[in-house]
Structure formats: C-alpha cells, structure tokens
Amino acid sequence: RTGPPESTLSAAGKRAFLLNSCRHCSSGVLPNERIRNIGISAHIDSGKTTLTERILFYTGRIAQMHEVRGKDGVGAVMDSMELERQRGITIQSAATYTMWKDTNINIIDTPGHVDFTIEVERSLRVLDGAILVLCAVGGVQCQTITVNRQMKRYSVPFLTFINKLDRLGSSPSRAVQQLRSKLKHNAAFVQIPIGLEGNFKGVIDLIEEKAIYFDGALGQTLRYDEIPAEFRAEAAERRRELIECVANSDDQLGELFLEEKIPTAAELKLAIRRATLKKSFTPVLVGSALKNKGVQPLLDAVLEYLPNPSEVENYAIINQGDSEDKTKFLLNSARDDSQPFIGLAFKLEAGRFGQLTYIRVYQGMLKKSDYIYNTRTGKRVRVQRLVRMHSDNMEDVNEVYAGDICALFGIDCASGDTFTDKTSTDISMESIHIPDPVISVAMKPSNKNDFDKFSKGLNRFTREDPTFRIHFDDESKETIVSGMGELHLEIYAQRMEREYGCPCTMGKPKVAFRENISAPVTFFLRTLIAYPPLSTYLPSLQMLIVAFELLPLRYEAVRYSDACFG
Numbered sequence: 001r002t003g004p005p006e007s008t009l010s011a012a013g014k015r016a017f018l019l020n021s022c023r024h025c026s027s028g029v030l031p032n033e034r035i036r037n038i039g040i041s042a043h044i045d046s047g048k049t050t051l052t053e054r055i056l057f058y059t060g061r062i063a064q065m066h067e068v069r070g071k072d073g074v075g076a077v078m079d080s081m082e083l084e085r086q087r088g089i090t091i092q093s094a095a096t097y098t099m100w101k102d103t104n105i106n107i108i109d110t111p112g113h114v115d116f117t118i119e120v121e122r123s124l125r126v127l128d129g130a131i132l133v134l135c136a137v138g139g140v141q142c143q144t145i146t147v148n149r150q151m152k153r154y155s156v157p158f159l160t161f162i163n164k165l166d167r168l169g170s171s172p173s174r175a176v177q178q179l180r181s182k183l184k185h186n187a188a189f190v191q192i193p194i195g196l197e198g199n200f201k202g203v204i205d206l207i208e209e210k211a212i213y214f215d216g217a218l219g220q221t222l223r224y225d226e227i228p229a230e231f232r233a234e235a236a237e238r239r240r241e242l243i244e245c246v247a248n249s250d251d252q253l254g255e256l257f258l259e260e261k262i263p264t265a266a267e268l269k270l271a272i273r274r275a276t277l278k279k280s281f282t283p284v285l286v287g288s289a290l291k292n293k294g295v296q297p298l299l300d301a302v303l304e305y306l307p308n309p310s311e312v313e314n315y316a317i318i319n320q321g322d323s324e325d326k327t328k329f330l331l332n333s334a335r336d337d338s339q340p341f342i343g344l345a346f347k348l349e350a351g352r353f354g355q356l357t358y359i360r361v362y363q364g365m366l367k368k369s370d371y372i373y374n375t376r377t378g379k380r381v382r383v384q385r386l387v388r389m390h391s392d393n394m395e396d397v398n399e400v401y402a403g404d405i406c407a408l409f410g411i412d413c414a415s416g417d418t419f420t421d422k423t424s425t426d427i428s429m430e431s432i433h434i435p436d437p438v439i440s441v442a443m444k445p446s447n448k449n450d451f452d453k454f455s456k457g458l459n460r461f462t463r464e465d466p467t468f469r470i471h472f473d474d475e476s477k478e479t480i481v482s483g484m485g486e487l488h489l490e491i492y493a494q495r496m497e498r499e500y501g502c503p504c505t506m507g508k509p510k511v512a513f514r515e516n517i518s519a520p521v522t523f524f525l526r527t528l529i530a531y532p533p534l535s536t537y538l539p540s541l542q543m544l545i546v547a548f549e550l551l552p553l554r555y556e557a558v559r560y561s562d563a564c565f566g
Contacts, residue, residue, distance in 0.1 A: 030104055032310035032333060035403050036302055037106045037360075039123045041151075042133035043143040044112035047163040049076050049090055051133060051289040051298075052109045058220065058296055059105070061098040061390070065218070077391050078109045083494060091491055093119040093347065095358065095389045095405060100299045106405045114143050115488035117150075118467045122346045122415065122432045124150050126360035126405065129306030130158035131298070136170035136196075136286075140178035148183050153433060157279050159305060161298055165193050165200045166288040172196075176284055187282040188245040189238050190272065191297065194231060203286055203294055204231060206239045207265050207272075212297060219292030246271050249280035269304055276305045309333045309403030314362050316342055316418075319375070319426045335401040337365040341372065341421045344429045345413050348464050353385070355463075357411045359419065362429065366406070367399045372419045374412075375428045385409040415466055434466045437482035441489060442507035444479060453502040461492055468492060478507070521550045 040048045049068050053076045056062045068076045068088050078094040079085050090111040097106045108123045124130065130151060134140065151158055160179060162172045172193060179187040191203045194211060202213040204227055211228060215221040227235050246268070247257035253271035256263050263271070275281035283305055287294015315328040332339045341364035349356040359366075366372070368386045373379070387394040387407050400406045413419075416431035445454040458481075461468050468489075469482045483489045489506065497503045525546045 030335070032308045032335060032403055034103045035106070035308050036103060036306055037126070037128040037309065037403065037405060038302060038306060039108045039110055039120075039127045039130045039156075040133060041110045041120055041124070041130055041147045042112050043135070043138065043141040043147075044089065046112060046133045046135045046138070047289050048112060048133050049078055049109055051131075051161065051163065051295065052076075052078050052096075052107060054289050054292060054295040055107065055299060056096065056098055057218070058299070059098040059100045061096065082498070083491065089113060091116060092349075093123045094391050095407075096391055097388060097405075101303060103303050105299075105302065108405075112143055113485075113487060114146060115483070115485035115491075117146060117435060117484060118465060120147060120150055121434070124154045124156050125432045126344060126346045127154075127156060128309055128312045129302070130156050131302070132158050132160045134160060134162045134175050134179075135167075136162050136164045136172050136175060137167050139171075139175040140182045145182065155279065157276050157307060158282070159276070159298070159301055160187065160282055160284045161294075162284060162286045163289055165196055165286055165293075166198070166291045168197050170196050170200075172284075172286050179282065179284070185282045186245055186249055186275075186280060187284050188242045189286070190242060190283045190301070191285050191287075191294070192231070192235060192238050193286050194228060200288060200291070200293065203297065204235050205297065206235060206242055207268050209235070209239070209265075214293045214296075219295070222296055243268065246275050246281055249275040249278065273305050277307050277311060314429075316362070316427045316429055319428055331363045331402075333363070333402050335365075335403060339364045339402075341366050341370075341419070342427060342429070343372075343419045345411075345415060345417045345419065346432060348413075348415050350460055350464065351409065354410050355412070357408045357413060358389070359406055359408060361400050361402050361404045361406065363402050364421070365399055365401050368397075370421075372421060373425045375418045375420055375425055376414070377417075378425065379412070380422075381411050381413075383408055383411075414463070432466075435484070437467055437469055438484055439486060439489065439509055440480050440482040441509050442473075442476070442478040443481045443489075443493065443504050446503040446505050450502040453500045454496070454504070457496045457500045457502060461495070517550065517552045519552065522547060523550070 040052055042048045053065050056077060057065045062077055066076055068079065078096065079090060081091055084091050090109060093108050093110045095106070095108050097104060099105070108127065110120045110123050132144070132147065132151070134144065162175050164170060165172065176187055176189065179185045190206055192206065193200055194202045194204060202211060204211050209227065211225045213223040213225065215223050243253070243257060243263065247254040250271040252274075253263060253267065256267070272281065272283055276283060283301060285294065285298050285301055287298065289295060310333045314331045314333070316331055318327040318329065320327065331342060341361070343359045343361045343366065345357050345359050347358035349358070366383065366386065368383055370383045371380050372383060374381065385408065386397050386400065387409070388397055389407050394407070397406065418428040420427055445451060458470050462470060467484050471480050472478070473480050481489055481492070483492070486509070493504045493506055
C-alpha cells in the first residue's frame with residue numbers, strides 16, 4: 001500500500017487514504033487472505049442497516065452517520081430508495097465495500113421482511129460469510145429462522161451479533177438459549193455485556209479477558225481495562241463454557257480440554273476459526289449499534305473467524321447436452337488470469353445508464369472491454385463499463401479478480417445466469433433458489449391511458465425480482481400479480497406510481513374457483529312455440545315442456561401444470 005503513514009493524517013485525510021486503499025484493492029493486488037465477502041441478515045427491525053452504517057463510519061468509508069428513518073433529512077447510506085427512508089425498512093439489498101485493518105470487506109445489507117426474501121436468497125448465494133443480527137429483546141424470531149435455513153442451504157458460516165442491549169427488557173442469555181433450542185446451534189458467547197439496558201457501558205472480551213469501553217461522542221475510541229470486579233465470576237464461567245463448546249467441535253482444542261490445559265488466547269481464536277468455518281460452532285458477540293458500542297470488535301471478529309474466498313469451495317457444472325448427469329469441478333480462487341473467467345449474475349437493477357448487473361467473480365479475471373459469453377443463451381457480450389458499488393454510487397474500475405463483487409452495464413441477461421470466456425461456454429454455476437409466490441391480486445392502472453407505462457413497469461419489475469410474477473386471467477380479463485406478501489405487492493404499486501407516474505388500483509386477494517353440483521339434477525323447461533310453423537297461415541301457440549338432466553363433472557385424475565411465459 002502506498003502513501004503517507006496514517007498517523008500523520010487528519011481525520012478527513014485518513015478517510016481519503018482508506019478510500020484510496022479500497023480503490024487500490026479493486027485492482028486485484030490484494031491476496032485472498034485480505035478479502036472478506038459478508039452479508040448482514042436478520043429479522044425486521046433488528047438493526048441491520050444501523051449496524052452497517054456504523055461499520056462504514058468506523059472504517060472511514062463515510063464521514064458522518066445518519067439514522068435509518070431519515071430523521072435528519074438524509075437517511076442511512078445503504079437505504080438509497082426514497083421508500084426505504086420513508087418507511088424505515090430495507091426493500092432492496094445494497095452492496096458496498098470498505099477497508100478494516102488492511103482487509104477489504106465487501107458487504108451486502110439485506111432486507112428483514114419475509115416479503116423481500118429473494119434479496120436475502122441471492123445475496124447469500126454469492127457470499128462467503130455472514131453476520132446474523134439478533135435483537136436482545138426479541139431474540140430468535142420467524143424471519144431469523146428463515147435466514148438460518150437460507151444460510152444452511154448455501155453453507156454460509158456466520159457470526160451472531162446480539163444488538164440493542166440498551167433496550168428495556170434485553171436479555172442476551174435468552175437469545176443465546178434460543179439459538180441453541182430453536183436453531184440447534186452450538187453457540188457460545190465470546191463477549192458478554194457490562195451492564196444492560198440503561199446501564200450498558202461496554203463489553204468483556206472472554207478470549208483476551210479484558211473489558212472494552214467505547215469512549216468519545218461517537219464511540220470511536222476504544223479503551224481497554226481490567227474486568228470489573230462484579231463481572232469477574234460471570235466472565236470466568238462464560239469463558240469455561242466457551243472453551244467447552246468449541247472443544248466439542250475442534251479436535252485440537254478438545255485434546256487440550258481433555259488434558260485439563262488452559263488454552264492461550266491465540267490457540268482459542270484459531271480453534272474458534274476452525275469450528276466456525278466447519279459450521280459446527282457459532283461465535284456470539286454483543287453490543288448496541290445505535291449507541292455506538294461493540295461494532296469495532298465485531299469487525300475484528302469478521303477478520304478473525306469468517307472465511308476468505310480461498311477457504312470456500314465453489315463448484316461449477318459441466319453441461320453435457322441433454323444428459324441428466326452433471327459433472328462438478330472445483331473452481332480456482334487464485335486472484336490472477338491463469339484460469340478462465342467464470343462469474344455469476346445474481347442481481348439485476350435498472351440504473352441511470354441501463355440495466356445494472358451484479359456479478360460475483362469466482363475464477364479468473366475480468367477486464368473492461370473484454371468479451372464474455374452467457375452460457376444460458378450462448379450470446380457474446382462486451383463489457384463496456386465495469387464498476388464497484390457503494391449503495392447507489394458507482395466507482396469505475398478497469399479489472400476485477402476472483403473473489404470480487406462488481407457490476408456491469410448494458411448486459412442482457414437474467415438473474416442466475418453464468419458468464420464465462422470463450423474457452424468454457426459449456427460451464428454453468430448452480431443457480432439461485434427462487435421461492436414460489438404466496439399471494440395474488442388483480443392490478444390495473446387507474447388511468448386507462450397509462451397502459452404503456454403499466455406494461456413497461458411490470459416488465460422491469462419481473463426482470464429484477466423473480467418472485468414478482470404476472471399473468472393475464474382469461475376468464476376475469478384482469479392482470480394478476482403474484483408475490484411474497486401484501487407488503488411486497490404494495491411496494492411495487494407505490495413504485496409504479498413514483499417511478500413511472502402510473503397510479504394503480506389493486507384488488508383484494510381472492511381464490512378463483514368453479515362450482516360443480518354434487519348429484520344429478522332433473523329440471524323442466526316450459527316454453528310457448530308457434531305451431532304450425534310461422535310460414536303457414538294463422539299459426540297457433542302451443543305449450544312445449546322439455547326435460548333436462550344435469551350431471552356432475554367427474555375428474556378421473558388431477559393434473560398439475562407449471563408454466564412460464566413472457
């Protein structure tokens with residue numbers, strides 16, 4: 001790394017120096033050991049975006065912290081959509097990158113609502129590690145269970161951060177117990193709080209056996225001290241519990257435990273790292289992001305316990321025509337151009353300059369102006385612009401390497417497509433799991449003259465979000481939209497009005513069905529007819545009675561059909 005030593009710089013100079021370091025790492029000079037790709041996931045209102053805001057501030061990525069709900073008129077950096085700032089929720093996942101202790105950390109902040117679960121799904125698909133945030137009051141909640149299932153699906157190791165220790169009724173011990181009982185995790189504290197609720201003052205590092213206080217107006221100054229006398233007994237007990245839990249998952253520490261030897265701090269950290277990477281142990285850290293406590297030690301834990309790209313095994317599939325046999329091979333994570341380029345498009349977004357395609361590079365190197373191939377369509381495309389994202393801001397780069405997350409402009413593709421160079425067009429990555437929609441409603445533009453805007457908006461939204469689907473009902477003559485919940489569809493209706501100037505009317509959720517009689521029915525039809533026919537002279541009217549028998553429909557078999565169109 002070039003430039004003046006950080007100790008000689010002002011606060012603003014340090015931030016600029018760190019940003020230059022981020023730009024420097026985008027050239028691919030950093031080794032895998034100094035890269036982390038992490039996501040931050042949790043149940044709604046657990047403090048994910050607030051935590052991300054603090055991470056960006058303490059690492060020098062942003063100069064000032066803002067509140068999630070935009071009370072100061074600005075809002076959190078990662079909530080770039082106006083609807084997110086108004087509602088105080090995350091709707092779309094947002095990517096950024098920063099530096100902490102000479103390590104480049106790529107971060108994706110994900111929504112907490114189950115309605116936007118696809119954002120969590122496709123983010124975890126391309127990440128190497130994660131932070132699971134729990135509310136110290138709510139503990140493990142319904143979306144926590146969903147996120148845990150998604151992490152297991154993609155074999156993502158993670159840390160747990162128990163947030164909001166300053167809130168009334170906070171209980172980190174209860175949250176850890178729920179991790180063990182509800183999620184079946186071998187979890188243990190690596191930190192415990194110094195006080196709770198209004199008395200929350202700092203944390204105790206059980207590994208180093210030190211108390212950490214966060215001084216300064218924004219908690220930017222860490223002060224290490226001896227463990228307070230009233231917490232020493234609890235700290236000793238929690239440390240023994242930590243060693244026992246890790247020893248059950250790590251053979252090397254298990255041998256020391258059986259020999260009744262006390263591991264050193266370095267030995268314990270290495271054991272925790274090995275167990276975390278095997279997903280057999282979950283380290284638990286504590287703090288309060290809103291009160292600026294516990295964030296810096298969490299960043300240290302990301303570096304110490306979560307994997308770098310070379311420690312995660314990623315596989316590609318060799319396509320063998322119509323054969324159902326799939327051959328997998330291990331991708332090379334070396335950050336050079338010795339191997340063919342392979343990348344996965346995991347998110348699409350309409351940007352100011354056309355479609356923005358987020359890509360995780362798994363192998364090789366990608367340069368601006370390179371030609372790459374979409375293995376699904378077989379089309380060759382040129383990389384016209386290559387950027388790294390900081391929320392909705394972009395920084396142009398010339399090249400990216402294995403382990404990097406970047407974005408391309410002007411690439412026609414779908415979410416889950418694999419891109420390669422010309423030497424490996426028969427290769428694809430395992431795609432993203434897409435859950436089926438759970439609710440459907442009718443939607444139409446309030447103004448009949450807005451059908452063009454309506455169609456354009458629906459086309460864009462269905463491309464960006466695979467869980468948002470549309471079809472035209474031939475019987476009701478209505479456009480039916482389907483999604484993951486009422487909030488999901490409501491957000492798209494509001495976006496249609498804000499982004500396309502097309503107010504929409506939504507019907508109520510209902511089930512379409514046909515009625516059928518359960519038994520044969522006989523009925524009579526009485527009518528007057530002309531007899532003789534009207535062609536004859538002076539016909540007379542005669543009464544005609546006709547008997548009908550209506551039989552119930554019989555379904556000999558039930559057939560299920562699943563089709564896509566568009």
